[in-house]
Amino acid sequence: MTQAGVASARTSSEQLADIVPLVDDEQWESPSACKGWRVIDVIAHLAALAHEAVEPPTPDPSWPQVRERYHDMRVDERRGWNHREVIDEWRRYTPRQLELLEAGQKTPQADDPVPVAGLGTYPRHLLANTMAFNVLCHLRYDLLAPQGPLPFTVPAPTDELVAPAVEFMLAGVPQMQGHDLDAAVTEPLVLDLTGPGATTVTILPAEGGHAGLTVTPGALGSTQVHSSAADFICWGTTRTPWREHCEITGDAAVAEPFLDRLDII
Template sequence: MTWAGLESARVSTAQLADIVPEVEESAWQLPSACPRWRVIDVIAHLGALAHEAVEPPAPDPSWPKNRERYHDLRVDERRGRSHTEVIDEWRRFTPLQLTMLERGQEMPQAQDPVLVPGLGTYPRHLLANTMAFNVLCHLRYDLLAPAGPLPFELPPPTDDLVAPAVEFMLAGLPQMQGRELDVTVSEPLVLDLTGPGRTTVTVLPARGPDDHVTVVPGDDGAATRVRSSASDFISWGTTRTSWRESCEITGDPSVAEPFLDRLDII
């Protein structure tokens, strides 16, 4: 089970909770590093995710199918609220979300497949890693300097924080983009992620037109490799930064570059 994902989510949430009271009122309106979202909009997004996890809304056929546009919709719904109202929703539902995710680590429900619209299907226990990824990514890469506008400092990210986020990203990689990513992988490709959260995996081509790429643990000896820190992978793997700033390719660049250019984990 992914108890580590739950603990990572708790730690990043606690770090964010310590920062929120220190943010000056005017700073809530500053643009974050997440396109189109202000600082307060990032909190609105996290609050909306927590609220929906605890009290799932009835499906609406008018909702955008694209997951990013759906998140924009939920943030837009909260733009008329005061900063206090947005923060209160996040504070109210986040502990409830963590409690729900803790229950999701228990057997037998931990292995139940859960469809996350627009993102794929995951075992219930891995949903803790989605929260670990979301809070870590938005806090460290969208809100805090140097990429974001808030001047607060946190301890360097540890393996315990980064590894669960990377685990979710690699689980989502074959599912989120479908054929548009599948067609970029013609040969096995090794991703060698270093530093906190370190892991090595091999991305294998789809076996047929109805299959997707697969991600398997370890190095299968593929001739082409991409090396990056795991922390940087959170940034370039979500297209917050260019992979060219962080990745070293060994082998044939023409094998790796189409995949790296197209990858966009939500």
């Protein structure tokens, strides 16, 4: 199970809770590093995710099918709220979201497949890692300097924080972009991620038909992409260019099409 995902999500949420009282009204209105969203909009996004986890809405066929546009819609619904209303929603629903994710670690429901619209299907226990990823990524790369506008600091990232977020990202690689990303991998490609959250995996090409990419542990190819795991969270979501963080050994022509197209949501 991914009990570590719950712990990571809880720690990042606590770190965000420590930052929130330090932010003034002008800073809440500042553009975040997440394109099109103010700082307060990032909190609105996390609040919306928590609210939906606790009180799932009835699906509406008119909702955007592209996950990023769906998130924009939810943020737009809250743009008329004042700062306190947005923060209160986040504070009210986040603890309950964590309780649900904790419950999702228990058998037999832990392995139940759960479809996440626009992102793929994941075992229930891995949903904790989605929160770990979301809160860590938005806090450290969209809100806080140097990428974000807020001049506050949090403790350095640890293995316990980063590893669950990276685990979710790697689980999403074969699902989130479909055949567009499949076409970018023609030979085994190794991702060698170092530092906190370190892991090494190989991305194997799709074998045809409806099969997609496969992510498997270990280094099974001669072309390798080397980066820190913490930086992978940044460049793997296209917040910064991969060329600023990655070293390729082997055949760059094998790695570059994948790196150019990868965009984890």
